[in-house]
Amino acid sequence: MSLCIIGAGTAGLCCARRAVELNQTPTVFELSNQVGGTWVYDKNTGTVDGIDVHSSMYANLRTNLPKEIMGYPDFEIGAKKESYISSEDICAFLNLYADHFQLRKHIKFNSYVIRVLKKREKWQVLVKNLLTNNMEFYYFDKILIANGHYHTPNYIQITNANLFRGQYLHSHDYRNNDLFHGKTVLVIGGGPSALDLSNIISKAAKQVVLSHHLNGISSSIFFKNVVTKPDVKEFTENGAYFMDGSYTEFDIVFFCTGYKYSFPFLSVTSGIYVEDNCVQMLYKQCINIRNPTMAFIGLPFYVCAAQMMDLQARCSISMN
Amino acid sequence: MSLCIIGAGTAGLCCARRAVELNQTPTVFELSNQVGGTWVYDKNTGTVDGIDVHSSMYANLRTNLPKEIMGYPDFEIGAKKESYISSEDICAFLNLYADHFQLRKHIKFNSYVIRVLKKREKWQVLVKNLLTNNMEFYYFDKILIANGHYHTPNYIQITNANLFRGQYLHSHDYRNNDLFHGKTVLVIGGGPSALDLSNIISKAAKQVVLSHHLNGISSSIFFKNVVTKPDVKEFTENGAYFMDGSYTEFDIVFFCTGYKYSFPFLSVTSGIYVEDNCVQMLYKQCINIRNPTMAFIGLPFYVCAAQMMDLQARCSISMN
Structure with a gap:
């Protein structure tokens, strides 16, 4: 055998x-x-x-x-x-x-x-x-x-994702904060990687916008330049509209979608x-x-x- | 595209x-x-x-x-x-x-x-x-x-196939009659390859035994050293028992099973x-x-x- x-x-x-x-x-x-x-x-x-x-x-x-x-x-x-x-x-x-x-x-x-x-x-x-x-x-x-x-990264489909002109990354390709210095970063996801990496990236980034649909995440677990948003409704060239109607611009979309x-x-x-x-x-x-x-x-x-x-x-x- | x-x-x-x-x-x-x-x-x-x-x-x-x-x-x-x-x-x-x-x-x-x-x-x-x-x-x-x-050959499972000590071949590997001279050959199958190759191989072989379960194949379409049999019931070391109870010995089993x-x-x-x-x-x-x-x-x-x-x-x- x-x-x-x-x-x-x-x-x-x-x-x-x-x-x-x-x-x-x-x-x-x-x-x-x-x-x-x-x-x-x-x-x-x-x-x-x-x-x-x-x-x-x-x-x-x-x-x-x-x-x-x-x-x-x-x-x-x-x-x-x-x-x-x-x-x-x-x-x-x-x-x-x-x-x-x-x-x-x-x-x-x-x-x-x-x-x-x-x-x-x-x-x-x-x-x-x-x-x-x-x-x-x-x-x-x-x-x-x-x-x-x-x-093998799991990417999720989001409306008008092809319009966004900034950079797309997945947590599979994250190694350190080199890419994120001074940038505004949209993190998408609600799992351990999204939560951990939002804080880690925020040490280098100007601001981190964490988009998720989890209940009960206390804002106190995030560093102060991390803000949370609901799911993305659709992308634009420079940012995204969220499900609550708000709009944010950012440089990088960082998928922590598992x-x-x-x-x-x-x-x-x-x-x-x-x-x-x-x-x-x-x-x-x-x-x-x-x-x-x-x-x-x-x-x-x-x-x-x-x-x-x-x-x-x-x-x-x-x-x- | x-x-x-x-x-x-x-x-x-x-x-x-x-x-x-x-x-x-x-x-x-x-x-x-x-x-x-x-x-x-x-x-x-x-x-x-x-x-x-x-x-x-x-x-x-x-x-x-x-x-x-x-x-x-x-x-x-x-x-x-x-x-x-x-x-x-x-x-x-x-x-x-x-x-x-x-x-x-x-x-x-x-x-x-x-x-x-x-x-x-x-x-x-x-x-x-x-x-x-x-x-x-x-x-x-x-x-x-x-x-x-x-x-890609389709092989069929037959009882005690592992007992048979002679050679197994599939029509995928057939090129010419070199291997069949003077041999007794069991051909298994009832499709075009089985019918065609039984006659072709019989030109070199001592005898061809064609085992199939088709209705209405006239024996007249075969050369005279081709005999037909029903499906194999089980193999032995040197031959096989068929569904009609008969027994035959042969040197080569030739799968024409598609x-x-x-x-x-x-x-x-x-x-x-x-x-x-x-x-x-x-x-x-x-x-x-x-x-x-x-x-x-x-x-x-x-x-x-x-x-x-x-x-x-x-x-x-x-x-x-």
């Missing part, structure tokens, strides 16, 4: 560890040159040599969950005293985990998974080695998809389809119903991620 | 012609080094450098439709007097068509389309140039899929899924409902192919 794992982040690492535990020899393909997945800071944004930059990590990010519930079931995050730690601390933890279970020898780094194809009973995996530029076909009996779900499930490498032969941001057809949001030798590790959102990933890894690897 | 066409066979060529007619400049990606698609004979079988051989053409094939209904609406096949012509004649016709409408300058030959991805409003097409081994990303507004449906719709390059982001050999979700078996800037040219089976492809091409190219 040959096993492929795509990604060496929180999900992929515990898959590799559980496979080794069951005397399997997994092959892990990792796009970057290190473990950690979305926690690895990458100064690049957009695409590099046509390949989308994977991580959405920005400088100085701290976790919004306490570290006490972010570790694996039997491998906790123990290094620091404080509960809300930095992304570097999470990376250090994942590196510790990879070393402890001797996982690195199973990981092919700098490996861009281009395509995953069902070919009779096997999964054909086409991989480009980014160091040599060689493209190679691999064949596996089973495949675990652990590529995360914080990498991410969507995306498996660009998955061929339609896999039997998977993503509709309304739900991955179809999965058993228990994990096993590919049409091809049960494929599993997805880490899809559910409101969970203790590493705990759930470890459970999913054990379940899907021990299935025959 | 940039337009991509995948394949330079009967479907892709009329797409290119109709696009040019509407003052568009299409980009046609073609895997081989010539036009003609499935009509191009390729002595290779299986895979070459990991890439599946596309064509299923075999030596000396003649059409089973008269040439009078195989041409395009306003460009007929006129070269020969007889109605049932050779595959080389069809290839010559398609080359004439390509020259007449000056299509070659739009075709990128030796171009292996690896992946087609929806990326916001554009289609990202990842192509490997087989001559230079370079991999390149292209972006298009619209894409026409014209890769045919006679390239082809299935296959778009290995299509990412799940395209919104397409193939279920029970139906391509879902299409409007009029042509336009991708979820992403109407993608169309499929040539899917329906029981049609005058070139006539229908030309209609589909005109419709989908003129759509906005």
